[in-house]
Amino acid sequence: MNETPEKPAAAKKATAKKTAATKTATKTAATKAVAKKAAATKAVAKKAVTTKTTAKKTTAGTSAKKATAKPAAKAAAGKTPAKKAPARKPESRAAMVRRARRINRELAELYPYAHPELDFTNSFELLVATVLSAQTTDLRVNQTTPRLFAVCPTPEDMAAMDPERLEELIRPTGFFRAKAKSLLGLSAALRDRFGGEVPGRLEDLVTLPGVGRKTANVVLGNAFGVPGITVDTHFGRLARRFGWTTAEDAEKVEADVAEIFPKSEWTMLSHRVVFHGRRVCHSRKPACGACAIAPLCPAYGEGETDPEKAKKLLKYELGGKPGQRLKPPADYPGQPAPPMAPPAAAS
Numbered sequence: 392m393n394e395t396p397e398k399p400a401a402a403k404k405a406t407a408k409k410t411a412a413t414k415t416a417t418k419t420a421a422t423k424a425v426a427k428k429a430a431a432t433k434a435v436a437k438k439a440v441t442t443k444t445t446a447k448k449t450t451a452g453t454s455a456k457k458a459t460a461k462p463a464a465k466a467a468a469g470k471t472p473a474k475k476a477p478a479r480k481p482e483s484r485a486a487m488v489r490r491a492r493r494i495n496r497e498l499a500e501l502y503p504y505a506h507p508e509l510d511f512t513n514s515f516e517l518l519v520a521t522v523l524s525a526q527t528t529d530l531r532v533n534q535t536t537p538r539l540f541a542v543c544p545t546p547e548d549m550a551a552m553d554p555e556r557l558e559e560l561i562r563p564t565g566f567f568r569a570k571a572k573s574l575l576g577l578s579a580a581l582r583d584r585f586g587g588e589v590p591g592r593l594e595d596l597v598t599l600p601g602v603g604r605k606t607a608n609v610v611l612g613n614a615f616g617v618p619g620i621t622v623d624t625h626f627g628r629l630a631r632r633f634g635w636t637t638a639e640d641a642e643k644v645e646a647d648v649a650e651i652f653p654k655s656e657w658t659m660l661s662h663r664v665v666f667h668g669r670r671v672c673h674s675r676k677p678a679c680g681a682c683a684i685a686p687l688c689p690a691y692g693e694g695e696t697d698p699e700k701a702k703k704l705l706k707y708e709l710g711g712k713p714g715q716r717l718k719p720p721a722d723y724p725g726q727p728a729p730p731m732a733p734p735a736a737a738s
C-alpha cells in the first residue's frame with residue numbers, strides 16, 4: 392500500500408501561501424469576467440432600446456402621426472378636440488410606390504383567397520347584385536338574391552316584372568324603390584340595346600340606369616376579366632391611410648392608385664384592400680395591433696394597438712365568424728354565410 396510522506400513545516404507554509412494566492416487570482420478573474428459580462432449585457436440592452444426606439448419611429452411611418460391620430464379619433468367620437476398633426480418627414484414618390492407594392496404583396500399572402508363577396512353565377516347576376524349592394528352589406532344582398540334570381544333569372548324576365556313585386560323582393564337591401572327603378576331600367580336597356588347581354592365595355596355599362604364607374608369596374612373585373620380598380624368606401628379609406636392618395640373623390644382615388652400599380656394587379660388589388668378593410672382596418676376602430684401590414688402603414692396607431700384587444704376586433708374568417716357569401720369559393724377558409732332568417736311566425 393502506498394502512503395504519502397508527511398511534509399516538513401516550511402514546505403507546508405509555502406504551499407498554504409501558494410493556495411491563497413491562487414484563490415485570490417481566481418476570485419479577481421471571476422469578478423473581472425462577471426463585470427465584463429455585465430458591461431456586455433448593458434451594451435446589448437442599450438442597443439435593444441435604441442433598436443426599439445428606431446423601430447417605433449419607422450414602424451408606424453411616424454410616431455408623430457400615432458400621437459396625433461388618437462386625439463383625432465377621439466375628436467371624431469366627440470370626446471376631445473383634434474390637435475393639429477406635426478409635420479411628417481416627407482416620403483419620396485419612389486419610396487411610396489415601393490411601399491405600396493409591398494403592401495399589395497403582403498396582402499396577397501394574407502388573403503390568397505380574396506374574391507368578390509357577392510354571390511353570382513353570371514354577368515347579369517353580378518350586375519344586379521352590385522346595384523343592390525349600394526348602402527347595404529354584401530351579406531344582405533347575398534341573402535336577398537337567391538329568391539330574386541329564382542323569379543327573374545334574365546334581363547327579359549326582370550324588365551317584365553311588376554314594379555311592386557320587384558320592390559317587395561329586394562326590400563331587405565334598403566332603398567328598394569330607387570333600386571327597383573334602376574333594375575327595371577337596366578334590364579329593359581339590356582334587352583333593347585344589347586340583345587339581352589351585359590356589355591363588356593365600361594363606356595356601355597355606365598350608360599345603364601343605376602350603373603356608375605364602381606359598378607362597371609366590378610362587373611368588368613369579375614365577369615369579363617378586364618382589369619379595374621373598384622373604389623368603394625373601404626378601398627378609399629385604406630388608400631388614404633396607406634398614403635396612396637389624399638383624394639376623397641372616388642374617381643380621383645382610382646386615378647391616383649392606377650398610377651402606382653400595373654394594370655394586371657388592379658382587380659385583385661381591389662379585392663385584397665377591401666378584404667383588409669372589412670376584416671382588420673375598420674373605419675372607426677382599426678385593429679392596428681393585429682394588423683400584418685402595420686410596419687408598412689403610416690396610419691398605424693389610428694386604432695387599437697394592444698394585440699389582445701385588437702384581435703377581438705377582427706371580423707369574418709379572421710375573427711372565426713361566417714363570411715358574407717352563402718356560396719363562397721372552394722378555397723375560402725371560413726364558414727359560408729347563413730341564409731336569410733325566415734320571418735318570425737305570427738303568434
Ligand code: SF4
Pocket residue numbers: 632671672673677678679680682683684685688689690691692693694
Ligand atoms: S389596421 Fe392600422 S396599421 Fe393596419 S392598415 Fe389599418 S391603420 Fe394601418
